[in-house]
Amino acid sequence: MGAHPGGRSRGGAVLVAALTVDSIGNGLFLPLSLVYFLRLTDVPLALLGVLLSAATVLTLPVPLWAGSLADRVGALPVVVASQLLQAAGYLAYAWVRGPVGVFVAAALVAVGVRFFWSTVFTAVADHADGSPGGWTRDTWYAISNGARTAGLAVGGLTTGVVVADGRAATYRAVAYAAAACFALAAVLIAACVRIPPPAGGPAGSGRGGYATLVRERPFLALIGLNTVFALSSMMLGLALPTVMLTDLRGPAWLTSAVLAGNAFLVALLSAPVGTRLPRHRRTRAVALAAALWTVWGVAMATLGPGRLGVVAALLVAATLLFTVAEVVHAPASAALAAAAAPVAARGRYLAAFQYSFALASMVAPAFFGTLYEVGTAAPWLALALLNALGVVGVLLLERRLPPAALRDPPRAAGGRPRAGANATTE
Template identity: 60%
Template sequence: MSTLGTGSRGGAVLMAALVVDSIGNGLFLPLQLVFFSQLTDVRLGLLGVLMSAANTLTLPIPVWTGVLVDRFGAFPLVVAAQLMQGAGYLGYDRVHGPVGILLATTLVAVGVRVFWSSVFTAVADFADGSPSTRTKDTWFAWANTTRTAGLSAGGLVAAAAIADGSDGAYRAVAHGSAAAYLTAAVAIAVFVRAPGRVRGTGDPQAGYRTLLRDRVFLAFTGVNTVFATTSMMLALGLPVFVLDGLHGPRFLAPAILVGNTVLLAALAAPVIKRLAPYRRSRVVIAAAVLWAVWCLLFAALSPTLRIWLVPLLAGAALLFTAAELLHAPVSMALATGLAPAAARGRYLAVFQYSFTFAGMVAPAFFTTLFEAGRALPWLVLGAVNLLAALAMRLLEPRIPAAAQHEERPSGDDRRLPKAVGP
């Protein structure tokens, strides 16, 4: 891909800004419903409707964001998204009725959707011009690591606020989230630069018409919806599964989730470095198989295991973590490799719909099947992952070789690059 101007600079600042952004996300992710139920008189049922409506209104956002990214670049959209989220969280402290809550939550939801529809293009653009020796797979792994670390740090503070339970604690979290987003926006706007690339020109719909004819990319996006749904299932289903399905101790699910987070943050970059020689499609297939085995092991667990329950559950969860380590950065790198340079923003924005639809499907999928039987959601999910692995194997011959690997420059890429001068 041809680039214009100087190389990328500010890699360390970019990663640090993503940490700060994720801290803001982690601070407020567990608090939205309890925040408004504590500080306003709006009933809980209506709050749920308002938040669902806000998220539904944002469904067309990725399509528009993709066009803007290809026309103006990804970083302005990333900064705008963070500013919107910061402003929205400041508004949380100042709204009291349904209309105000809808407006504030919609502003945050739009910012979230714009961010995830542009940030991976920003990372890919930065990697194209980076003086570092990292491949895109490694940059995506570092981005995933920083996001995980930030979410964890923010979640710990949010847990403290919930434990405190006072209005002041909740308001402090809203202000802290706003400050995190605004700080990240300023840092990226001031210190991070990436080279220009060939932008989409002409009819904005032309890129989407091309995308809709790209059967390989659309097939991969569809299959990735299965993987995106699976990636949500540990956090979504484990607490209910442990307490109601296995009658296990209350500490067990949080401990496993913390362990999962720590391992993801510590191992993402080293694992991706070792996977460089392998085809990306094969890595994704391996992740699907690991997830399927994890599901089958979870399905086999029962309360009768007694003292064996804790080690078996923790051991099975390690398979989930291993699959997530493989899938998260490699799937994004493969989607980037399948995207034409001039339409990268549109392609990666559409790819995010696999995660959007997964978020819509996952809660109903788990709760409906779990009510029918403790093992049923895991059995069905395991079978679906095996089918998705087969689909990836059938798709593999049609994936261009250039999308399967990225030429890796020589040198040491074990550390984040320091920001370099213009």
Template identity: 60%
Template sequence: MLIAGLVVDALGNGLFLPLSLVYFTRLTDIPLALLGVLISVGNVLTLPIPVFAGALVDRFGAVPLVVGAQLLQAAGFLAYAYVRTPVPVFLAMTAAAIGVRFFWSAIFTAITDYADGRPGGRLTKDDWYAWANMTRTAGLGVGGLVTGLVVGADRTGAYHLVAYATAGCFFAAAAAIGLCVRAPRPRAHDEPAGGYRALLRDRPFLGLTGLNTICAMTSMMLGLALPTFVASGLHGPGWLTAALLSGNTVLVSLATAPLVRRVAGSRRTRVLVGALLVWAAWALLLAALRPGSLLVLVPLLAVGTLLFTVAESLHAPTSMALAAAVAPAATRGRYLASFQYSFTLAGIVAPTFFATLFGVHRALPWLALAVLDVATAAAFTRLERALPRAALRS
């Protein structure tokens, strides 16, 4: 039921993500520049939330926070159907953004606690994270497809329908998880307490979080950079980017769990090293491309996207499983909430990283990314010695 709840949650996200800006530019008179400022300010206000969310998870458990976050998102999206002026729009956006931040600060602890509550089962934590990643990707893809079909009519009622459907998905996900999922906090009387003070002294974990920032930034590059690279760097048609991104979504939805099962028993750090080297190969392939015949570009970009997908499918579940295994049971909520800052920082850095280097030459961001990935892979081999042995294998 946890996975089913995540599917519905992802469907809700998929329904509205493609409309993040279009919705309000279509239904309100707020200028686009002001909308951008409102969204940015709302997101900045949520940055401290993981710190508080982690402490709340350790005290009350992850499931109540996940459910509360989904209800808050539902309320925010429901308000989207009624707000029209800047202040109410800002409040609705911020409520939804706070819900998103609480959700990501708690959901991975919920999955870990849920897996711990099933000792002797066939699925490892890596498997649970893999299935969560697969189902979430599928939900996002289906939601995006439905939104594209509904909004194609460009009617006010269609936009309102998407807002209502999104809110309904989050209400349904909250009900499914809140009523049916039991993920008790693990007993950890022998674990040292200390909260964030102890976490900040845990250098191996901080190193893991720092290295994962590079992984997270790389994982964002397909959706963030490929459309611009194909259109402006290779002068390719719009359908090519859509086909590549759709193929990635389908493959992640189908292949993540089998790939993770394939590397079961390997050291998690070595799996991450392998993912980084595959990403580096993908980046070098893109760096070598130049405008030319589609008969050449299409197969090469398809191979590159396949490489990216393999690396993405290995990284996402393995990195979270490693972070969960490194975290002390008593402060797991704080650790996994703090680990999310690697994705937050990557999201801040990635657009500037790509845009600045791409402005110099189309190959430069990919060459720089390949160097970063190889250096991060080497750093993971060194970090491995400092991590607990028990955390290295699934």
């Protein structure tokens, strides 16, 4: 996976296709989670929860290692290794019987997942920098986000259909299919995708390690603000089933329809939105997403039981706000973090940026559950307030970030940024 002789990236279409296949593998297993082990092992539910949580906790130091590896050997080989690790984990899923096997298999998958998310954004940014076309990082991130969302939806819907019979053999077939998806994605990337060395110097050279990162308050503030936005992006899928059952008292199919519609729109809108995002400052795009999440939180707080048609219409309208926020935030925030990082330490900076999502995933269940006990509107109003503060925070942070991080300079005919181009104009 060395640099292309011409000094340019190649295999962009294959990279996007591989990320889609990777997400199909994730989507295949996502609906099963605990159910898989409950069906195929004799391990009690309480112990399963502990084992799977322990496997996840084990991955907390992984981004630190992954970022350093990405800067030393390149992000692409780490992405490939992470996919092979997940393939091995899902193969093990088909054979586990007891607690030790469950923990080992779950740990293989969890470590692979954490390595993947800690390096894939660096790989996409590196590819975008060497891309011969006119796409910016924002567009590449948007296209990748849409492809991954489509893959998750396809995988999830497939599993929902094939496991309806409940047979153990069918469950194992899903594990084998997920392993095959990750292995195929790894082969596609290793064989077809090439990324040149970064323009800022050899990987791992120069300033910008973790010691420098912890002194860069603007980047740390960006991580902190993105934790709020990551929490917001997770809340629809996490909370809606409970809200539908206990507060709105609507049918379960409405939850599925809303979540499926959200995934479909993200996949559909990512490309057209991604081509327009580079016209605007990334901080303004992130602030817009936070403002939309603010309104969404207020809208969710006002929902209550009523006629199905009215409840469905209001819920769909609110979810559209969430969807647009998600489509705008995902590429803009990732591109902002990538552009704010020193090129020689991009792997470490973007790996550290992923801690915003890790922290949000740990906080989200307790955040929703605790506040929901206080009142059904409480988590949504709290989320709206956090996002409103996030809008202010992002606009204040804009003044502290490097001007070139706010927007990529215009690209010359060959796809490279024009020398001396100013990225700060509005």
